[in-house]
Each structure stands twice: as structure tokens, then as C-alpha cells.
Amino acid sequence: MDTKDVAILRVIDGLWETYEWVPVGEIEHRVSSKIDVTKKLRNLEKEKLVLWKPHSFGDEPSVKINERGLDSLAVWDFVKHGVLDDIGHKIGEGKESVIVLGLKDGEKRAIKFHRYYSAEYRKIKKSLAYTSIKWWRTLKGRLLRPVDFPRAKAQVEYRALKKLHGKVSVPEPYGINRHAIVMEFIGDEVPAPLMSKVKNESWMRKEVLDNYEMSLKEGIVHGDLSPFNVMVWNKLYLIDWAQAVPVDFEGADALMKRDKEKFNA
Numbered sequence: 187m188d189t190k191d192v193a194i195l196r197v198i199d200g201l202w203e204t205y206e207w208v209p210v211g212e213i214e215h216r217v218s219s220k221i222d223v224t225k226k227l228r229n230l231e232k233e234k235l236v237l238w239k240p241h242s243f244g245d246e247p248s249v250k251i252n253e254r255g256l257d258s259l260a261v262w263d264f265v266k267h268g269v270l271d272d273i274g275h276k277i278g279e280g281k282e283s284v285i286v287l288g289l290k291d292g293e294k295r296a297i298k299f300h301r302y303y304s305a306e307y308r309k310i311k312k313s314l315a316y317t318s319i320k321w322w323r324t325l326k327g328r329l330l331r332p333v334d335f336p337r338a339k340a341q342v343e344y345r346a347l348k349k350l351h352g353k354v355s356v357p358e359p360y361g362i363n364r365h366a367i368v369m370e371f372i373g374d375e376v377p378a379p380l381m382s383k384v385k386n387e388s389w390m391r392k393e394v395l396d397n398y399e400m401s402l403k404e405g406i407v408h409g410d411l412s413p414f415n416v417m418v419w420n421k422l423y424l425i426d427w428a429q430a431v432p433v434d435f436e437g438a439d440a441l442m443k444r445d446k447e448k449f450n451a
């Protein structure tokens with residue numbers, strides 16, 4: 187990917203609220219006339235960063251940026267802003283996200299790319315819309331559309347980590363871009379084990395619940411806490427805050443109870 191590719195991808199991404207498929211003419215209009223946009227788009231398609239709209243008669247040629255394209259733009263901007271020097275291999279993959287190793291000044295970082303997942307969308311679109319409007323205000327006045335979903339989750343998780351780091355044991359957040367966040371890597375050669383994979387001891391449950399009380403004091407309910415979202419290292423780390431809600435959300439009490447019950451065994 188070179189700077190011309192990035193210029194083209196930026197234009198397509200910048201129009202994501204206006205067009206589902208961006209007409210090539212709109213892109214040509216917005217980038218330097220020296221760039222052969224159609225040729226560049228053919229290459230970007232080969233690299234699986236954009237999709238061409240299947241042609242039907244009378245249609246303007248149009249394109250769409252795909253997941254890989256958005257990931258690449260986010261990484262490009264993280265490097266540009268000094269959050270990362272380089273990226274490494276995939277270290278985790280869930281239905282809702284992909285975690286990739288990042289490097290900065292020789293130290294490991296974790297990059298979490300949020301994904302759209304329809305079953306989860308149906309479940310949390312109300313609480314996520316509420317939280318992202320309250321914490322970011324960016325989505326005010328309109329409903330969360332599926333296309334906004336990974337960005338809203340990244341915003342909510344980043345905001346929760348920012349607010350809690352230093353008070354609650356969570357990975358330190360370093361940056362957010364579009365649907366991706368960069369945070370402290372927990373582990374050494376490989377990620378630290380999850381609490382669900384190690385022998386569950388009562389001091390661990392207490393440590394999690396003590397941390398959770400601090401998070402509630404900061405006004406944040408995790409919403410998806412379980413031993414699958416606790417990493418065991420020199421201390422315990424509470425991770426995966428994408429479903430967090432403020433304590434004044436109408437369903438927050440039930441979520442908080444459910445979170446705590448997972449550690450009351």
C-alpha cells in the first residue's frame with residue numbers, strides 16, 4: 187500500500203455515511219488528478235482491500251472498502267500517529283473481534299479490531315447506542331446502524347479503559363482509530379492465560395470483585411464479565427470492555443448482578 191492507495195481508501199471511508207457503494211467518479215473528484223483511480227482500485231481489489239459493485243446496466247462503477255481495507259487504514263494511522271511501529275501475527279480471534287500483535291519501540295502491544303456480528307448486534311444495539319451517545323456524543327440524534335457498530339464498540343471499550351486504567355486492573359489503552367484500539371499487551375511470548383483456563387481459586391474471585399467495585403465507583407458496568415474475560419498474569423486483568431454501560435443505563439443493574447454472580451461460586 188502506498189500513499190496514493192491510502193488517499194483513495196481514505197476518500198472511500200470518509201464517504202461511509204453517504205454511500206453504501208461509492209461511485210468512482212466521486213473518488214476521482216476528490217484525489218489528485220495525477221492518480222489513475224480505476225487502475226489503483228483494480229490493484230486494491232486484488233489485495234482484497236476493496237470490492238467492486240457487481241455491474242448492472244446503467245450503473246455507475248462503484249466500490250466499497252472491506253474489513254481488510256479498514257484494518258489497513260487504521261494500522262496506517264496508528265503508525266502515522268506514533269502508536270505503533272509495526273504489526274505482527276494474529277493472537278486471538280473471537281466472533282466479535284480479531285486481536286493482532288503490535289510493536290512499538292521493541293515492546294509488544296495488542297491491537298483489537300472490532301467486527302460486526304449480527305447476533306450480538308441484536309442483543310446490545312440499545313445499550314451500545316445509549317453508551318456511545320452518552321460518552322462520545324458523536325452518534326447523537328440517530329440510531330446506530332450496523333455499519334457503525336464496530337466503531338461504536340471500539341469507542342466504548344477505549345473510553346472504559348481510559349477511565350479505568352490506574353484505578354482498576356485493565357490493559358493500558360494507547361490509541362483508537364476507527365474500529366480498532368491499541369492497548370498494553372498482557373503476557374510474554376504468548377498472551378497470558380485466561381482465568382477460565384487456570385485453577386479457579388477464591389483469592390482470584392475476590393480480586394476480580396474488588397476491582398469490579400472500583401469500576402462501579404467510576405460509573406462503569408462491564409456487561410460481559412466472566413472468567414473468559416479475565417487474564418491471569420503478575421496480577422489479574424479485566425479485559426473486553428466493549429459491552430460496558432454507564433451505571434445509570436436502565437438495564438445496568440441486571441447486567442451488574444449477572445457479572446458479579448459469575449464470581450460468587
Ligand SMILES: Nc1ncnc2c1ncn2[C@@H]1O[C@H](COP(=O)(O)OP(=O)(O)OP(=O)(O)O)[C@@H](O)[C@H]1O
Nearest residue numbers: 278279280281282283285296357370371372377426
Ligand atoms: N491486552 C491483551 N494482551 C494480550 N492478549 C489479549 C489482550 N486482549 C485480548 N487478548 C487476547 O484476545 C482474546 C480476545 O479478546 P477479547 O476478550 O477482548 O475479545 P472478544 O471479542 O471477546 O473475543 P472472544 O469472542 O474470543 O472472547 C482474549 O481472550 C486474549 O486471549
Ligand SMILES: [Mg+2]
Nearest residue numbers: 280414415426
Ligand atoms: Mg472476550
